[in-house]
Amino acid sequence: MTRYIIRRLLQAIPLLFVISLVLFVLMQNMGDPVATMGGRSVTRSADRERLRRQLGLDKPIAVQYLYWLVGNDWTKIDLDGDGVAETPGQRQGVLRGDFGASLVNRGKPVLQVIWDRLPNTLLLMGASELVIIIGALLIGIYSALRQYSVIDHVVTAISFVGYSMPIFFIALLTMYIFSVNFKRWGLPYLPTVGMFDPGVGKTTGQVALHMILPVFSLSFIYFAGYSRYVRSTMLEVMSQDYIRTARSKGLPRPVIIYLHALKNASLPIVTVIGLDLPLLLAGAIVTERIFAWPGMGRLFLDHASRSDTPVVMGILMMISVAVVVFQIIVDVVYAWLDPRIRYS
Amino acid sequence: MVETTLSASIHPVDELLTPPLSLRQLVWRRFRRHTMALFGVVVLILLFTYAFGGALFLTESYANQTETGVRLQGPSAVHPFGTDTVGRDILARTIYGGQISLLIGLTAVLIETGFGILIGAFAGYYGGVVDSVLMRITEAMLNIPQLFLLIVMAKFFSGKLPNITLLGRTFSGSVVVIIGIIGLTSWMYLARIVRAEFLSLKENEFVLAARAIGTPRREIIFQHILPNSIAPIVVSATLGVANAILSEAYISFLGLGVQPPTATWGNMLDGAYNYIDTAPWLWVFPGTLIVLTVLSINFLGDGLRDALDPRSRVA
Numbered sequence: 001m002t003r004y005i006i007r008r009l010l011q012a013i014p015l016l017f018v019i020s021l022v023l024f025v026l027m028q029n030m031g032d033p034v035a036t037m038g039g040r041s042v043t044r045s046a047d048r049e050r051l052r053r054q055l056g057l058d059k060p061i062a063v064q065y066l067y068w069l070v071g072n073d074w075t076k077i078d079l080d081g082d083g084v085a086e087t088p089g090q091r092q093g094v095l096r097g098d099f100g101a102s103l104v105n106r107g108k109p110v111l112q113v114i115w116d117r118l119p120n121t122l123l124l125m126g127a128s129e130l131v132i133i134i135g136a137l138l139i140g141i142y143s144a145l146r147q148y149s150v151i152d153h154v155v156t157a158i159s160f161v162g163y164s165m166p167i168f169f170i171a172l173l174t175m176y177i178f179s180v181n182f183k184r185w186g187l188p189y190l191p192t193v194g195m196f197d198p199g200v201g202k203t204t205g206q207v208a209l210h211m212i213l214p215v216f217s218l219s220f221i222y223f224a225g226y227s228r229y230v231r232s233t234m235l236e237v238m239s240q241d242y243i244r245t246a247r248s249k250g251l252p253r254p255v256i257i258y259l260h261a262l263k264n265a266s267l268p269i270v271t272v273i274g275l276d277l278p279l280l281l282a283g284a285i286v287t288e289r290i291f292a293w294p295g296m297g298r299l300f301l302d303h304a305s306r307s308d309t310p311v312v313m314g315i316l317m318m319i320s321v322a323v324v325v326f327q328i329i330v331d332v333v334y335a336w337l338d339p340r341i342r343y344s
Numbered sequence: 345m346v347e348t349t350l351s352a353s354i355h356p357v358d359e360l361l362t363p364p365l366s367l368r369q370l371v372w373r374r375f376r377r378h379t380m381a382l383f384g385v386v387v388l389i390l391l392f393t394y395a396f397g398g399a400l401f402l403t404e405s406y407a408n409q410t411e412t413g414v415r416l417q418g419p420s421a422v423h424p425f426g427t428d429t430v431g432r433d434i435l436a437r438t439i440y441g442g443q444i445s446l447l448i449g450l451t452a453v454l455i456e457t458g459f460g461i462l463i464g465a466f467a468g469y470y471g472g473v474v475d476s477v478l479m480r481i482t483e484a485m486l487n488i489p490q491l492f493l494l495i496v497m498a499k500f501f502s503g504k505l506p507n508i509t510l511l512g513r514t515f516s517g518s519v520v521v522i523i524g525i526i527g528l529t530s531w532m533y534l535a536r537i538v539r540a541e542f543l544s545l546k547e548n549e550f551v552l553a554a555r556a557i558g559t560p561r562r563e564i565i566f567q568h569i570l571p572n573s574i575a576p577i578v579v580s581a582t583l584g585v586a587n588a589i590l591s592e593a594y595i596s597f598l599g600l601g602v603q604p605p606t607a608t609w610g611n612m613l614d615g616a617y618n619y620i621d622t623a624p625w626l627w628v629f630p631g632t633l634i635v636l637t638v639l640s641i642n643f644l645g646d647g648l649r650d651a652l653d654p655r656s657r658v659a
Contacts, residue, residue: 030496161635316492316496
């Protein structure tokens with residue numbers, strides 16, 4: 001098993017290398033970072049030149065990638081533009097954990113920028129994932145046990161609608177009903193934007209209140225996939241011989257369902273959840289934008305629109321690494337849960 | 345299962361007398377039983393009639409005509425769906441936006457299917473090094489969520505293409521960009537399906553026979569193996585149309601997709617949330633049309649899966 005994990009990790013290195021290379025090339029047309037730096041435009045061409053040299057943007061793309069990957073503290077760079085490289089470089093490179101500095105928040109390290117937003121995203125996405133999993137387990141098991149009942153059909157129809165809906169539609173719809181119209185009718189209404197009311201402050205109650213609509217929207221959209229999956233794996237397991245045996249020896253129904261059937265049915269579900277977990281880090285671009293939630297998705301969108309390539313690269317590489325690592329973890333956990341599987 | 349054995353035992357003679365059904369009849373029989381799929385087909389026909397027939401009554405210049413005097417007006421007799429932030433008629437824009445959205449959905453899937461089949465077929469047929477290289481590329485593409493890739497690519501290709509005039513109409517060049525990037529970021533699942541099909545099909549005797557009589561490789565791949573794996577490809581491509589329409593809606597909603605004045609259902613929603621409490625008609629109509637379209641296509645895809653490829657059903 002240890003050898004298997006080591007082999008997988010070694011295979012991941014070229015994969016991540018290729019991803020970073022492709023992304024770096026794609027970053028080249030994000031717009032002129034100097035034009036939007038620090039929120040004000042740098043107009044004098046001499047200043048622009050100097051800034052571009054400071055940021056290393058005057059170098060060819062291969063050199064820029066090299067500096068991004070391994071840093072430039074081993075060489076000297078030309079800051080005053082006289083063609084002689086005399087100032088030693090400062091950057092350490094991604095391989096040594098230095099993702100560079102944000103161009104928009106001047107000088108702030110990329111990791112710090114990401115770190116500031118990560119808890120917000122994890123809170124929102126974690127809560128949604130929890131609602132989705134619990135809901136999907138309840139509904140999926142219920143409709144598997146009462147296949148083709150009215151409730152099964154209704155749930156199937158609703159999950160199809162949710163699956164087909166762009167998330168902004170359900171977000172706008174719930175905002176319109178529970179916030180705009182409830183306010184109009186004098187009912188207690190839900191807040192739509194932000195994480196807390198600035199007048200009240202960042203209290204647990206405020207954050208929870210502001211999370212209701214985005215969590216509901218996210219759950220509604222992603223609920224379908226999970227609940228259909230739970231339903232089909234439960235149906236498969238329930239028709240197996242060992243369940244019939246358990247039934248015939250007179251075990252109570254809940255014991256059969258929750259101890260015997262669910263245990264085996266949850267194996268493939270664990271895989272699906274595990275593969276979705278790294279995406280929680282990425283946040284939800286559209287949802288965070290609509291509800292003005294200060295998370296990773298909005299960070300990505302804001303910094304992409306202002307050509308802040310170090311931050312954008314940082315976010316994308318973080319997602320890639322998380323996806324690769326979680327794939328390995330899922331495979332290992334799966335083998336541990338299901339002893340029939342052996343990796344060589 | 346029970347049903348067929350019963351009828352077979354009651355009418356054994358009928359079974360012998362009726363001529364065997366052709367594949368098309370079999371597929372149609374199974375498809376017909378899927379009520380929701382039939383419903384999806386009907387709604388899709390209505391939506392196509394709406395988007396392409398509606399153009400007979402309202403001109404595109406009317407759809408793009410701004411009139412700031414009547415901005416943000418609610419539904420009325422003159423403007424049945426109301427007007428948007430610069431006074432354009434939303435009814436006319438949903439008609440012309442629908443054409444573009446449906447066009448993007450269909451053409452993006454052509455690109456997606458082309459890439460998916462080529463990469464999946466080569467990986468599955470040749471195996472070995474070709475397979476591992478192509479599958480590593482597929483994995484790399486799958487590693488980053490599609491919306492992130494779409495945003496990065498939309499920025500990369502933005503502003504590169506001039507407006508296009510086709511059939512007397514002018515389209516924003518961004519339409520082509522969006523079609524291309526949606527196609528380029530969505531072929532991975534299809535490639536995996538095609539690869540799996542090819543891996544099992546290439547071991548069959550008919551492939552061995554074709555190879556033995558010296559059939560060129562290209563012919564074996566595209567004329568012998570590919571037609572046998574068409575069922576999952578059709579199903580996946582159908583669902584791909586729904587996905588492409590959703591992708592266009594997301595990217596245009598974020599303002600990075602098709603640029604105005606060319607309307608799509610997606611970019612009509614861009615900025616609509618700023619007027620959430622004053623002008624709900626901005627997002628209700630295009631949003632509903634997107635949901636209806638995607639829902640119908642998903643029903644259709646589901647029905648096709650049952651009809652064409654009954655074994656692959658998971659849920």
